[in-house]
Structures are given as structure tokens and as C-alpha cells.
Amino acid sequence: MTLIQEKAPKAIKSINLDLLTGKIVACDASMAIYQFLIATQTMKQGMGIGELRDSEGNLTGHLVGLFHRTIQFMENGVKPIWVFDGKPPELKSYVLDQRKENKEKAEEEKQTLIDAGDLEGAKRMAGRSVRVTPEMMEDAKKLLRMMGTPVIEAPGEAEAQCAIIVKLGLAYATASEDMDSLTFGTNVLLRGFNSKKEPIIQIELDQVLQGFQLDQEQFIDLCILCGCDYTTNIPGVGPVKAFKYISEEGGTIENVIKRIEKENDDPKKKKKYTIPETFYFKEARELFKIPSAIHDKAVLEPQMKWNKPDEEALKEFLVERKGFQDIKVENGIKKLKATAGKTNQARLDCFFKAGAPKTSTTSSKDKKPATKQTGGLQFNNKKSMPAKAK
Template identity: 45%
Template sequence: MGIRGLSQLIADVAGTAVRHMEIKHLFGRKIAIDASMSIYQFLIAVRQADGGVLTNDSGQVTSHLMGMLYRTARMVENGIKPVYVFDGKPPALKGGELSKRSERRQQAEESLKTATEQGNQADMDKFSRRTVRVTAEHTAECKRLLTLMGIPYIEAPCEAEAQCAVMAAKGLVYATASEDMDSLTCGSTILLRHLTYSEARKVPIAEYSLPRVLELLELTMDEFIDLCILLGCDFCDTIRGVGPKRALEFIRKHRNIETILENLDPKRYTVPENWPYKEVRELFRSPEVTPVADIELKWSSPDEEGIVKFLVTEKGFNEERVRSVIQRLDKARSDSTQSRLDGFFKVLPRAPADKAAANKKKPSAATTTAAKKAKSLKTGAGKR
């Protein structure tokens, strides 16, 4: 879910912190991708004609593998070097949000059952998507496919978004690719939204610059984290009655949550009981991640026969189509030897002018007078 209302708040107050682009403009970039979110998107978006998840003849779900294969290949074809990051254990503070999601999924399953009994196809499709859950099997199969494709992946000790953010902040990758705005709260200097489905849905990629966001919102990073907690996140409730604009107003005036609480009108605003905002703040400031120094990223050639065995023999994919994708991957790797220009050139501060140039001898008074006289004679001749 990310941070409630943050994208709209940035659009309203710090719009120039976001630029929109086509995927080709990311040529040569290393990008960390939230794998679990990608798999979830694939399970929702890659569907059969009747709206159900994509399956093979044996009834095995294949939506996640189809999405991972084709969208990763498209990124590689556009010169991107993707690295997928998988979630580890969820933070203890996320337990409440996970329980809510489970309840919503149960309600969707009951509604799906009713829609099926009534033969309501529109509701069947809608509630079917709401029951989607990424399983350990989906994750394991995607990891296997990525290995065969020669694409690196990382298993985060905790939240994938936090791991991606640290990798971006430390310069191991250019950006985090996720739909959740809390990638910015975790410190990702660049956030890319809509990367994995921009072409399919004809939606431009949105690039958020965290330094620019902070500048335009007139906040420090610590103040921005407190703003995000006020807006609402996966880890705690927020103050009832405080919307996005009021939250920004409070942070700009009081600079932190403690001072806001000291000056809050209890008749107008309700603070959650036992509100763990301090613990959440620390979770955003110092998330549990694998140190960047311990991460090695390596992209390699795809294992053609291994991919064919997995997807065609075991999962029932069309062999001609699979081999076509592998050929595209091979060609993209051979074409990717070209690098971005900013990888070769570094912008340096302007050096002080050479003393000889700085102290360049000015023309003497006699020289200047002679020049003026010559110009005068020339002008007079022209008039005659």
C-alpha cells in the first residue's frame, strides 16, 4: 500500500520533482525491482479470456512466469539491467496490516463464491483479482526462471522496498522500481513507478527524485519521514482528522510529531491509542537490510535449454515463443556493450582561470584611441 496520499501531495506541491519518460530513456541503468509486487501484478494482469488466472493443461498457474519472462525480456531489450529483490520476513509492526489484508481476502472469496453461484461474470472477475495471493511456490518458480535467464536477484532479510532503497541510496543501482511510495520514505534517491507495465498499459514511467521532493516540500529527511507517518503507512494508524495537506502544514510549522502532539487540539483530532510512531520512524530510518558491500550483482547469458526444459517441458509453454524470447535476450546482451555517456564523463567544477589569461594585458590608451579614430574615418567614408 505504501504511503497514503503521498503521490497526490507531491503532484500538488512538488510536481517538478516528477518527470515522465519512455522506457528507452533508462538505457544502461541498473534498477532494483520489488519482486513480490511484480509477481502480484502478473497474477492480476496476465489472465485468460474468461478472466481467470493463466494456467497450463495440468491446471498449474503460469501467470507469474509468463509475466516475469516477457516483461524482464522487454527491460533487457531496452538496455536496462534489472535486479529483483524478494521480501524476507515482515516487520513485527506490519502484523496489523497483514491481518487486515487477510480479512479483505476472505471477504473477497465469499463475494466470489456468491458471484459464481449467480453467474455474474463481471463480479467474478473483480473478486477473483482481489483473492490473489503470492505463494512460496510462485516465488520459488520466479527465482528459478530468473537464474536461467541470467538475471540476478537478492533475498532481503526483511522488506524488499527497504533493500532496494538502500541499494539506490548507496549507488549500487540507479533507482528503485516499485508502485509503493514508501520506497522514498526508506531513502531511495530515485523511485520509478509503472516501469514493469508502462508499455502494456500505454502509461509513461514516472521518475521521482527524492532530493527534489525534499527541496520543494521544504523538509529534511527526518521531517519527511514524520510526514509519511502522519499520512499513513503499513505499520501504524494515523491521527484521525489530519489529511495530507494538514499533515504537511503541521510538519512545516512544528517540524516533528512530538511537537505536533504537544500543540494538537484534542477536540478536533484523535490520536490512536498506544500510537507506535517512534518505532515506525526508526524502522524507516534504519531498516533491516543486507549491507551493499555484501552484495554482488552479475548478469549472464541465458541458459536456453534450461529455460526450454522448465517452461516448455514442465510448464507447457509454446516452445517457438519461448525460444524467440531467448533469442531476444541474447541479442540484447550483445547490443548492451554500449554504455550511457554519463558513465564515461564526469562533470567537474570549473577550474580557476589561468593567471596569464586572468591578467591578460589590457589595450593601452594609445591603441584604444587609434582604434576609435580608424572606426570614425571608416564611418565617415561610408556616409560620403
């Protein structure tokens, strides 16, 4: 993100949610669920970290977040498609193992900090130790389908599938915090929906490429060199050095490696970088270019249907099974039903091509309240109890 701010500042815009009215957005559900679980954690003096759970002790913060985020989108005339992760690539196994190890360490450190009375530190560790089970994912899909929202189960990475949906012209943008969405080729990336005070950040890929003076294939190599989930990186090569190498060496990692090896062979120069044997850049490149995803528009389109919410099923699931407040669910359903016409409306200024788009130029006097501008949520689940140590 810092590199884009420096080299391609025109690619980044601050926008309000109402500027997305009439647009379809492919949402990275897996990423959002982690964010919701972290956002619904609270600190309770003498009780440790509080989390939203049902009567059986199952976490429900992700369901609260999805329920309110979907309604928020629909109220603003935005049509979300929720995309879920499938099987991770084999190339990601090392990263996943590392994350699992880090979560276990964070869980241990969290408990130590709770015992020491450091709730701020414990909450920080709680965010790093969040685990999402297959059952939680299935509950999330069930909820969204009851709400009448399209759910797409990707064969591989959700952000890759979102990018394909956008590239096929089936959605305007990908909503995800994962910058790999740009590497997979989404035309527009939307970030920052979880902030209550800050506007949404829109990043346009064509402007990134223009600012970097790279094409998409060269950009993929840059991202791999900067560090990605699918291979180890070259120790000591960060974004600044990676950009310099890619820009000066024809935009390919092969040329960068030749330069590094040549520099290493120069007796007058100190050996700076070592290429690890596990630097699987060619495999990572292919994965970014042709990810495991549904690429057929004819297969995707039938799955992108918005239906009426199933009121009774929602009440039974959220109130009876998950312990949500009846009044909150009733109000949510009413809002959801009231959005039927809004999601079919496009902003009036979409029909006028003259003039610059309205983005970060909005004056402070014209700004709407933060809950309308951003992805800020208010969580209303009635059950909140401390997390159980595992």
C-alpha cells in the first residue's frame, strides 16, 4: 500500500458508500469474517476477553457482522456477492503452518496477559489467535442465503474468485483487505469497510500500473518479489528494493535473479542477497495468472441471484438458535425488505460522463455521518461472554 501511495497516488481514492449505489460488489467473505470476530471482542475487567457467543458457547460475532454489513450495503443500494474460500493452494501450506503456529503462541500469550491484568495486550493477542471453524463458515453461508444474498463457493482463494468476477464484468469491485486482489487482477479494490470514522479506500488497478509503468505480468512479478503467501521471499528484499529491481531489469524476476547473482559474484562487492531454494516464483506467478477459480461466466451468472429474505428461517436461526435479540432481527428484516428497490437504482450522476467523479473532493460540510460513509458497524447481539481458554 505504501508503495502505491508513493509511486501511484492517483490510484487511491477516498469514497463514501453512497458512491457505490447501483453497483455489484464481490466481497471476500473469509477475510470479512475474521474482521468481524476481532471487531466484536471486548475487554471485561475481571472476566478477560469477552466474545459474542450463543447459549452453546459457539462464536456468533461473524454472524452479527455479516447480518449488519449486508443490510448496510443493501440500504445504500449496493448489491453484495459473498465469496468463500475453497481449498488453499499447496504453495500456501508453509504460510498456513506458520499462521497456525503463530495463533497457538498468541493464544498462550493472551492467557498470560489476562492473568497479569493487561487486558489491552490480551485483546491484541486475542485478535491474532482468532480461529474460524468449518462449522462457522457453514453458518455464515446459511445466514446469507436466508437473507437472499448470493453466495459463491470458490474452488480456491476467495480473493482470486472475486477478481475473476470483476474481470468478467459481473461486479464493479472486490471488497477485501487483501492486496493480492490486485495481483489477481481485480480492476477495483475496496478496503476499509470496518472503520467507523474513516472513508472507504478505492484502489484502481489501471492507475497502479500506469503509476508503476508496468504491465499486469510485470506487476505480478513485483508483488511476488515484495513477498506473497505462495513462496518464501528473498531475505532483505523489501518493496522499495523490489520495485527498483523490477523497474530496472525488464520487469521479470528471472532478470532480477541474474543481476543479484552477478552482483554476488563481483569480488569488489559484498554479497547482499541469497536466493532461497524455496523461492518458487514461477509457480506463484502461474497461480496469480491462472488461479483455481470459476472462470466461466455462464456458470457464475446463475449463482448471482438476489432473492427475498426468508423471514421465518432468519428468526428461527438468529433468535432461537443463536440468541440474537428478537427486536434487532425484526428491525434488520424490515430494513432488508425495504431495500428491494434501492439496489436496482443507479446514482443519477452515473448517467452523466462530463466532469470528474465525486470522490475525496467532498467537503467536510457535505459529509454524511460516519455510519453512512463507511463500513462502521454497531453490534447488538445480546449474549457476550468471556472466551474459553483452549
